[in-house]
């Protein structure tokens with residue numbers, strides 16, 4: 001397995017849609033965008049730890065502010081297929097099932113991506 005050296009390279013927030021690099025990237029290094037940090041940035045998403053569906057009402061993301069499929073040369077090549085699949089899945093799932101999370105409010109991992117620590121253990125109940 002190849003090991004990479006990681007060092008934090010901080011960006012100022014997306015204030016005025018501009019990212020300003022405030023430290024130097026050594027030659028030959030790879031740079032990863034930590035998308036969780038973008039999606040948890042309170043300057044973009046007020047109260048990012050709260051589940052507020054209403055934030056999506058009329059939401060027009062600023063450049064670089066919404067990166068579920070990453071960006072740049074490693075953008076997910078099947079983002080459109082994935083969105084279609086998720087839409088179809090949710091349609092049937094929400095009409096027919098109820099999901100009851102076993103550990104609501106449990107611990108969340110923020111690195112490398114946002115995940116419930118228990119992998120979202122839940123009971124799935126058929127409602128019709």
Ligand code: HEM
Pocket residue numbers: 068069070071073074075076077078079081082083086
């Ligand atoms: C909701 C579903 C999905 C999400 C959130 C997602 C997200 C992502 C993200 C963030 C990356 C970039 C990873 C990186 O920066 O290294 C990626 C890459 C990739 N995704 Fe997806 N993806 C999804 C579904 C899919 C599906 C359905 C396929 C194929 C049918 C797919 C195929 C790929 C491939 C091949 C790459 C690597 C692209 C490359 O490195 O050139 N993804 N995806």
